[in-house]
Structures are given as C-alpha cells and as structure tokens.
Amino acid sequence: xxxxxxxxxxxxxxxxxxxxxxxxxxxxxxxxxxxxxxxxxxxxxxxxxxxxxxxxxxxxxxxxxxxxxxxxxxxxxxxxxxxxxxxxxxxxxxxxxxxxxxxxxxxxxxx
Amino acid sequence: xxxxxxxxxxxxxxxxxxxxxxxxxxxxxxxxxxxxxxxxxxxxxxxxxxxxxxxxxxxxxxxxxxxxxxxxxxxxxxxxxxxxxxxxxxxxxxxxxxxxxxxxxxxxxxxxxxxxxxxxxxxxxxxxxxxxxxxxxxxxxxxxxxxxxxxxxxxxxxxxxxxxxxxxxxxxxxxxxxxxxxxxxxxxxxxxxxxxxxxxxxxxxxxxxxxxxxxxxxxxxxxxxxxxxxxxxxxxxxxxxxxxxxxxxxxxxxxxxxxxxxxxxxxxxxxxxxxxxxxxxxxxxxxxxxxxxxxxxxxxxxxxxxxxxxxxxxxxxxxxxxxxxxxxxxxxxxxxxxxxxxxxxxxxxxxxxxxxxxxxxxxxxxxxxxxxxxxxxxxxxxxxxxxxxxxxxxxxxxxxxxxxxxxxxxxxxxxxxxxxxxxxxxxxxxxxxxxxxxxxxxxxxxxxxxxxxxxxxxxxxxxxxxxxxxxxxxxxxxxxxxxxxxxxxxxxxxxxxxxxxxxxxxxxxxxxxxxxxxxxxxxxxxxxxxxxxxxxxxxxxxxxxxxxxxxxxxxxxxxxxxxxxxxxxxxxxxxxxxxxxxxxxxxxxxxxxxxxxxxxxxxxxxxxxxxxxxxxxxxxxxxxxxxxxxxxxxxxxxxxxxxxxxxxxxxxxxxxxx
Amino acid sequence: xxxxxxxxxxxxxxxxxxxxxxxxxxxxxxxxxxxxxxxxxxxxxxxxxxxxxxxxxxxxxxxxxxxxxxxxxxxxxxxxxxxxxxxxxxxxxxxxxxxxxxxxxxxxxxxxxxxxxxxxxxxxxxxxxxxxxxxxxxxxxxxxxxxxxxxxxxxxxxxxxxxxxxxxx
Numbered sequence: 001x002x003x004x005x006x007x008x009x010x011x012x013x014x015x016x017x018x019x020x021x022x023x024x025x026x027x028x029x030x031x032x033x034x035x036x037x038x039x040x041x042x043x044x045x046x047x048x049x050x051x052x053x054x055x056x057x058x059x060x061x062x063x064x065x066x067x068x069x070x071x072x073x074x075x076x077x078x079x080x081x082x083x084x085x086x087x088x089x090x091x092x093x094x095x096x097x098x099x100x101x102x103x104x105x106x107x108x109x110x111x
Numbered sequence: 112x113x114x115x116x117x118x119x120x121x122x123x124x125x126x127x128x129x130x131x132x133x134x135x136x137x138x139x140x141x142x143x144x145x146x147x148x149x150x151x152x153x154x155x156x157x158x159x160x161x162x163x164x165x166x167x168x169x170x171x172x173x174x175x176x177x178x179x180x181x182x183x184x185x186x187x188x189x190x191x192x193x194x195x196x197x198x199x200x201x202x203x204x205x206x207x208x209x210x211x212x213x214x215x216x217x218x219x220x221x222x223x224x225x226x227x228x229x230x231x232x233x234x235x236x237x238x239x240x241x242x243x244x245x246x247x248x249x250x251x252x253x254x255x256x257x258x259x260x261x262x263x264x265x266x267x268x269x270x271x272x273x274x275x276x277x278x279x280x281x282x283x284x285x286x287x288x289x290x291x292x293x294x295x296x297x298x299x300x301x302x303x304x305x306x307x308x309x310x311x312x313x314x315x316x317x318x319x320x321x322x323x324x325x326x327x328x329x330x331x332x333x334x335x336x337x338x339x340x341x342x343x344x345x346x347x348x349x350x351x352x353x354x355x356x357x358x359x360x361x362x363x364x365x366x367x368x369x370x371x372x373x374x375x376x377x378x379x380x381x382x383x384x385x386x387x388x389x390x391x392x393x394x395x396x397x398x399x400x401x402x403x404x405x406x407x408x409x410x411x412x413x414x415x416x417x418x419x420x421x422x423x424x425x426x427x428x429x430x431x432x433x434x435x436x437x438x439x440x441x442x443x444x445x446x447x448x449x450x451x452x453x454x455x456x457x458x459x460x461x462x463x464x465x466x467x468x469x470x471x472x473x474x475x476x477x478x479x480x481x482x483x484x485x486x487x488x489x490x491x492x493x494x495x496x497x498x499x500x501x502x503x504x505x506x507x508x509x510x511x512x513x514x515x516x517x518x519x520x521x522x523x524x525x526x527x528x529x530x531x532x533x534x535x536x537x538x539x540x541x542x543x544x545x546x547x548x549x550x551x552x553x554x555x556x557x558x559x560x561x562x563x564x565x566x567x568x569x570x571x572x573x574x575x576x577x578x579x580x581x582x583x584x585x586x587x588x589x590x591x592x593x594x595x596x597x598x599x600x601x602x603x604x605x606x607x608x609x610x611x612x613x614x615x616x617x618x619x620x621x622x623x624x625x626x627x628x629x630x631x632x633x634x635x636x637x638x639x640x641x642x643x644x645x646x647x648x649x650x651x652x653x654x655x656x657x658x659x660x661x662x663x664x665x666x667x668x669x670x671x672x673x674x675x676x677x678x679x680x681x682x683x684x685x686x687x688x689x690x691x692x693x694x695x696x697x698x699x700x701x702x703x704x705x706x707x708x709x710x711x712x713x714x715x716x717x718x719x720x721x722x723x724x725x726x727x728x729x730x731x732x733x734x735x736x737x738x739x740x741x742x743x744x745x746x747x748x749x750x751x752x753x754x755x756x757x758x759x760x761x762x763x764x765x766x767x768x769x
Numbered sequence: 770x771x772x773x774x775x776x777x778x779x780x781x782x783x784x785x786x787x788x789x790x791x792x793x794x795x796x797x798x799x800x801x802x803x804x805x806x807x808x809x810x811x812x813x814x815x816x817x818x819x820x821x822x823x824x825x826x827x828x829x830x831x832x833x834x835x836x837x838x839x840x841x842x843x844x845x846x847x848x849x850x851x852x853x854x855x856x857x858x859x860x861x862x863x864x865x866x867x868x869x870x871x872x873x874x875x876x877x878x879x880x881x882x883x884x885x886x887x888x889x890x891x892x893x894x895x896x897x898x899x900x901x902x903x904x905x906x907x908x909x910x911x912x913x914x915x916x917x918x919x920x921x922x923x924x925x926x927x928x929x930x931x932x933x934x935x936x937x938x
Contacts (some may be wrong), residue, residue, distance in 0.1 A: 062817040067903055
C-alpha cells in the first residue's frame with residue numbers, strides 16, 4: 001500500500017526550536033528549584049537545568065559543524081556526575097544529622 | 112673654632128646615671144644607687160671645670176655642632192651646644208650645687224621609699240637642665256625647658272600616694288603649660304622674623320637691628336618670652352605653682368625650685384638680652400612684673416608658718432628681684448643674683464630639710480623653738496644663709512641684691528623704693544623664721560609625753576591643703592612613733608654640703624660675676640649713690656630688728672598685731688586669695704564648661720550621638736539586609752534567578768546576543 | 770521529514786516530563802520524569818548528530834546518576850513533601866513571574882538577535898559527533914582538561930566517601 005504522509009507544514013526544524021526547548025527546560029529547572037521543597041527534587045531540578053544547557057551546546061555544535069560543543073557537554077556531564085556524588089553524600093549527611101529533607105527546615109549552618 | 116671640648120659629655124653623664132638608676136637601680140643597693148647618682152653629677156661638674164679651664168677667657172662663644180636635628184625647607188635646627196661666659200656661670204652653678212644637693216639627698220632620703228626612683232629623676236633633671244643651659248638655639252633650649260618641667264612634675268609628685276603631692280605636681284605642670292605656650296609662640300615669631308632659631312644668628316641680627324624697624328614685633332617676641340619665663344620662674348601671674356611645689360622632698364625644693372630650674376626663666380631673658388634691649392616696653396614690663404612679684408611674694412612670706420612655705424615665697428620674691436635686674440638692663444646683676452641666690456637659698460632649703468628631719472617631719476615653725484643648741488651645725492650654716500639673704504655686707508646677698516637695686520635706683524626710682532621695702536621684708540621674714548626656729552623655748556611636743564601632733568595639726572595646717580606642712584613625709588608618722596625621739600643633728604653627709612654652701616653664701620659675693628659677664632650682657636655697673644646705699648643698710652637693720660623685737664623680746668606682739676590688723680593679716684595669711692580667685696575665675700569655668708558643654712554636650716551629645724547614630728543606622732540597614740540572608744536556600748535561589756533575569760534584560764536592552 | 774516528526778515527539782515528551790518533574794510531590798516520580806527528559810534529550814542529540822553524547826547521556830546520566838538518585842531516595846525513604854506555610858515567601862512571590870519573564874525574554878532574544886535562528890537543522894548535516902571524532906578531540910585538543918576532570922572525579926569520590934561514611938569514634 002502506497003502510503004504517503006501528508007506534507008508537513010515545515011520541512012525542517014529551525015535552530016531556534018532547539019534553543020527555545022532548551023530555555024523551556026531550563027526554566028522548568030528553575031521552577032523546580034524554586035517551588036519544590038524536597039532536597040532531592042531540588043537537586044534533580046539542577047540536573048534538569050544542566051541537561052537543558054547541554055542541549056544548547058549540542059545544538060550549537062551542530063550549527064557550527066564542530067565537535068567542540070559536544071566536548072563541552074561531555075565535560076558538563078562529568079561535572080554533573082561528580083556533583084551528584086558529592087551532593088547526594090551531603091544530602092545523606094544532612095538527613096543523618098537533621099532527620100529532614102525539607103529545604104525550608106535546613107536554614108541554619110550550625111545545629 | 113677651638114678644638115672640640117666634648118661638651119656633650121656634660122649632659123650625657125647624668126643621662127647615663129639616669130639610665131643606670133632607672134633600669135637596674137631597683138635591684139641595687141642604696142649605696143650603689145647613691146654612688147651612680149653622685150658620681151655622674153660630680154663627673155659632670157669636673158668635666159665642666161676641665162672644659163672651662165681649657166677654654167680660658169671665653170672671649171668668643173665656643174660652639175659645637177653635633178648633628179642637624181630638624182631640616183625642613185629653610186627651617187633647620189642643629190643639635191648644637193655652645194658655651195659663653197653666661198653659660199659657664201650657669202654650668203658651674205647647676206653642676207656644683209647639683210653635686211652638693213645629690214650628696215645631701217643621700218642622707219635626707221636614706222629612709223624613704225623609692226630611693227632609686229628619686230635619684231633617677233634627679234639625674235634626669237640634671238640632664239635636661241644642662242641641655243637647657245648648653246643649648247645653642249631656642250628649640251634645644253625648649254627641649255631642656257620642657258624636660259626640667261617634666262622632672263619638676265615627677266619630683267613634686269614624688270610622694271604620689273599623697274593626694275596633695277600629685278595635685279601640686281599637676282598644678283606645676285599645668286601652670287607651666289601656660290608659660291610654654293607663650294614661649295612656643297615667641298619661637299614661631301623669632302623664626303618668622305629672623306629665619307632661624309640659632310642664638311648666634313638671631314642675636315647677631317637683633318643687635319644690628321634699627322629700633323624703629325619691627326619694634327612692635329620684637330616687643331611681641333619679648334613679651335611672649337616673658338610669659339614663658341614667668342611660668343618657669345614663678346612670676347606674677349603664674350607664680351602659684353611654686354609654693355605648692357614644696358610638696359616634693361626638700362632636696363628637690365632646694366635644687367629645682369630654688370637654685371636651678373626656676374632660674375631658667377631669668378637665664379632665658381638674659382640670654383635673649385639683645386632682643387630685650389630692642390624692646391623698651393618689654394623691658395619695662397619685665398621690671399614691673401619682677402618688682403610686683405618680689406613685693407607681693409615677700410608680703411605673703413611674712414605670715415606663713417610652714418618653714419618651707421616661707422622659703423618658697425622667699426624664692427618667688429628673689430626671682431622677682433632677678434627679673435627686676437633684667438628689666439632695668441642690669442642683666443649681669445640678675446645673673447649674679449641667680450648665683451648667690453642659688454647658694455643661700457639652696458642652703459636655706461637644705462638647712463630647713465635638716466631641721467625638718469631633726470623635728471621628725473614637723474614643718475610648722477610654731478612647734479619649733481630653741482633648736483640652736485640641739486642642732487648646732489644646722490643652726491650655724493643657716494645663720495650664714497640668713498646674713499646672706501638679709502643683705503648684710505659683705506656677704507653674698509648684699510652684693511647681688513644691691514647691684515640690682517642700685518641699677519633700679521638709676522633707671523626707675525619707684526621700683527627701687529618698692530625693692531628696698533621688699534628687702535626689709537625679706538630680712539624680716541627670714542629673721543622671723545630663724546628666731547622662731549632656733550631661739551626661745553622649744554614649743555614642740557614634750558619628748559616624754561605620749562600625745563601626738565594630731566591635736567594641733569588641724570589648727571596649724573588648717574589653711575592650705577595643697578602643699579601642706581607634711582609634704583615631706585607621710586602622715587602616718589605623726590602622732591605616734593616619733594613623738595618621743597630625741598632631736599638630734601643630721602649626719603655628716605648632710606652637714607658637709609651645708610657647710611660648703613654656707614662658705615659659698617658668705618663669700619659668694621666676691622666672685623666678680625658682673626665683670627665676667629660684661630662682654631656678653633653688657634655693663635650693669637651702677638653708681639653707688641650714698642642715699643641708696645644708706646637705704647639698703649637701713650632695710651636689713653629694720654627688718655632684722657623688727658623681727659627681733661616681735662619674736663624674741665615680746666613674743667606676744669605678733670598675735671596682738673594680727674588681731675589689730677585683722678583684715679590685712681587674713682589677706683596676707685591667705686596669700687591674697689589668689690588661688691581662690693584663680694579657682695573661681697579660671698578653673699571653675701573651665702571645669703564646668705568642660706563638664707556641661709564639652710562632656711555632656713559635645714562629647715556625650717554630638718560625638719557619642721554620631722557614633723551611636725552610625726551604629727544604629729548600620730544595625731537598621733543590616734536588619735533589613737538580614738532578611739536576604741535568612742538561611743533559606745530557596746530565597747537565595749530566587750535572588751540568583753532574579754539577578755540572571757536582570758542580566759538578560761540588560762543584555763537585551765544594551766547589548767544583545769551576537 | 771523524519772527529523773521534524775521525531776523532534777516534535779521527543780521535544781513534547783521532554784517538556785511534558787519536565788513539567789511532571791516540577792509538579793509531582795513525590796521524589797521518585799520526579800526522578801522517573803527526569804529519566805524521561807534525559808531519554809528524550811538523547812534522541813534529540815542523535816538528531817543533532819551527536820552519537821557519542823547521546824550514548825553517554827543514556828549510560829552515564831539516565832543510567833548511573835539517576836540510579837544514584839533513586840538509590841538515595843530509597844535509602845532515605847523520602848516521602849511526599851509536607852506543606853510548611855510562611856517559609857520562602859520570596860520564591861513564591863517572585864518565582865513564577867520571574868520564570869515567565871525569563872522565558873519570554875530568552876525567546877525574544879533568540880528570535881530577534883540570534884543570526885542563525887532560522888537556519889534549518891538537517892539530519893545528517895553534521896557527522897562529526899561519533900566516538901571517533903569526539904575521542905580524537907578529547908585526547909588531542911582537550912587532553913589537559915580531560916585529565917583534570919579525572920582528578921576532579923577522584924576528589925569527588927573522596928569527598929563523597931568522607932561525607933557519607935560513618936563516624937568512627
């Protein structure tokens with residue numbers, strides 16, 4: 001059966017679509033950071049923001065026809081991995097000491 | 112210039128003594144401290160003698176430049192010493208009398224606390240006094256001037272546990288500040304007018320000055336110098352500190368407040384004689400101030416009962432004579448009187464110290480009497496001082512005082528008459544002191560009775576609190592302990608200096624100091640007018656005779672006179688209420704003004720208000736900003752995001768992405 | 770053609786998962802949503818010719834890191850958030866307007882000022898993102914940063930151990 005898709009309104013995705021997607025994800029990350037009260041969720045919002053930035057890097061890499069942008073995003077991932085390890089360790093310690101994961105309750109440097 | 116005489120050694124030796132005594136003296140024995148103190152001053156004296164011997168006639172001043180102390184633009188002050196004939200006299204007096212008093216003090220202070228401290232201060236005083244005398248410019252002189260003031264303060268307040276001693280020290284210091292203010296202004300004016308502070312330069316220019324040029328300026332300089340001299344040499348109106356200064360130990364009174372430091376003002380006026388010669392108005396002022404001081408101080412001395420107070424007012428009075436001499440142009444006579452006065456007044460004080468020690472720190476003459484057999488050496492030596500200060504020829508006081516008064520007779524007849532009257536009063540009050548102390552019956556406490564002095568002390572010393580009778584020793588020795596001890600002569604270490612000073616007092620008049628000083632200060636040779644000489648002979652006969660009548664022949668007479676002339680007696684006895692007047696007119700407004708305006712108003716209101724206001728404003732702002740730092744992570748994040756948005760906005764408005 | 774459809778699907782998926790991440794109260798749901806976002810992004814990376822990064826994204830990010838997150842969530846037995854009134858007023862008041870403002874501004878900037886905003890992203894237009902090319906760049910041009918990251922990771926491991934170990938008295 002010869003089935004052809006109807007022609008799409010646009011032939012190709014423009015660059016700006018990727019960038020705006022990146023911005024939306026970044027903004028969602030900000031919202032998560034601001035509105036979520038669980039420490040782990042807040043931390044995941046940060047990861048979301050990092051991912052959003054990575055998308056921009058890769059998009060620019062495609063635009064520039066160079067691999068450098070991807071290298072940057074690779075480094076971002078490495079840093080994110082390290083950050084996740086240390087950050088989760090900190091969250092563990094915080095929980096051990098304060099018995100809470102509420103951001104609003106962790107507002108004293110010293111117990 | 113002649114070869115270097117190492118003049119710096121003269122002050123350096125006492126400085127060395129001061130350094131040794133002040134650093135290790137506390138741990139050393141009294142013998143060691145005494146040795147260091149005496150040796151340093153005697154060595155200094157010997158060095159002075161050697162230097163003067165080597166310099167000979169001193170036709171020209173001998174100047175030694177060590178280093179440039181201050182150099183700023185055209186202003187340059189060297190650390191220079193100079194010796195001329197005037198300096199030589201002062202050096203001999205300062206180191207000579209200083210040595211004798213140091214020796215005496217080892218006996219006098221033998222049982223006092225703070226022995227090393229006393230001698231350290233005394234040596235420091237010698238150092239500064241020698242700087243003052245040797246200085247070859249105004250600023251270095253000022254260094255010595257301030258230094259002796261410091262030592263005077265330290266030594267007046269030597270018994271610092273006693274409030275009156277500390278108060279007296281502060282009074283001396285503060286009153287001297289008034290004088291120093293004048294002196295500083297005078298120095299500024301000197302520098303502005305002559306471009307230098309060096310004595311040679313300034314006086315060289317002053318000597319060639321035409322009187323009509325800048326006469327006003329020279330007069331201003333001289334009047335300001337007079338203010339400085341009046342502070343240091345206890346002239347009206349700044350004399351009030353000297354009687355109180357008797358709170359210090361007696362050797363200090365003798366050395367600093369009679370023989371040397373207080374004559375610094377006279378020395379400075381004479382040193383600046385080429386300036387004063389160009390300022391007749393200032394000269395007249397000096398003479399009038401001197402005469403007035405001599406007269407009023409003598410009247411105050413008439414009614415004092417404290418033996419040291421009598422001599423203190425006598426010192427003020429004699430300093431007045433010296434100013435009178437300088438004021439009438441007889442500078443060398445003034446310096447002559449400085450020298451003879453140093454002899455007999457040091458002797459009077461040291462003798463008084465000996466009497467005070469013999470009487471167990473009783474200073475009120477009404478509790479003396481008949482002491483001449485008990486302390487014969489002291490009596491004998493004090494007699495020498497007596498005849499010297501009373502002006503009996505041919506002893507020293509006669510020569511110098513008469514030189515001054517004869518010069519006054521030629522230049523200013525009214526001042527002569529006042530001076531002569533003062534001379535009679537001088538003879539009277541010294542004789543009174545002598546008669547009360549050494550003649551008649553012993554009026555002190557019965558040696559065998561066990562009552563203390565307490566009962567009559569209140570009566571005796573009720574009037575003056577500041578430098579009150581017990582200056583020389585703590586109160587606690589009164590009323591017990593000493594009451595039953597015998598009155599005995601002082602040790603040889605004290606009497607030998609007394610004897611030497613006695614010989615000097617008797618024969619000091621034959622040093623022909625005016626002639627020696629003539630190249631420096633000009634002639635002060637006055638005609639021996641027969642009338643004047645007769646008047647002067649009359650003065651001491653009158654003074655001594657009157658005292659003899661009142662205190663030996665009919666001892667009840669003084670009280671009768673006192674009650675007859677009650678108002679006058681009260682006035683004199685209370686020293687014309689000058690202290691009280693100063694208190695009301697100057698001190699009270701200052702303290703009240705300080706308390707209510709400066710303290711409560713300016714300090715507490717304005718300054719503290721500003722400081723506290725700054726503090727509370729910061730607190731308020733900080734309290735606001737603290738909300739940003741609440742420890743809440745999400746609000747931190749919000750601010751970060753807001754900042755990021757602001758940057759984006761800024762980029763879109765001003766920059767934009769490429 | 771393919772690119773447009775795939776982008777539409779996975780971009781929508783990414784945004785939906787992102788919104789879910791923010792809206793869900795339970796951290797496990799949020800974590801799973803984040804994995805969704807990452808997977809969608811991996812497909813988008815492939816569309817952009819970044820094969821190596823897409824693989825790393827799946828293996829390291831969606832795999833290792835997210836497992837770590839889930840592990841901690843389980844370990845701490847983190848439940849739903851509780852509502853604590855009165856705290857973080859600032860974020861509540863400013864947060865949403867700031868978010869909207871940010872998005873609008875960025876979109877505006879991209880559309881008006883970015884010169885390549887309209888240039889089409891063709892699938893296969895860039896093939897320099899394979900492991901060979903990326904590896905070559907990493908071990909030549911970016912050798913020093915690459916080695917430094919290894920030190921960074923080492924330190925992070927040490928830090929995590931120090932922070933999370935039991936106190937030995």
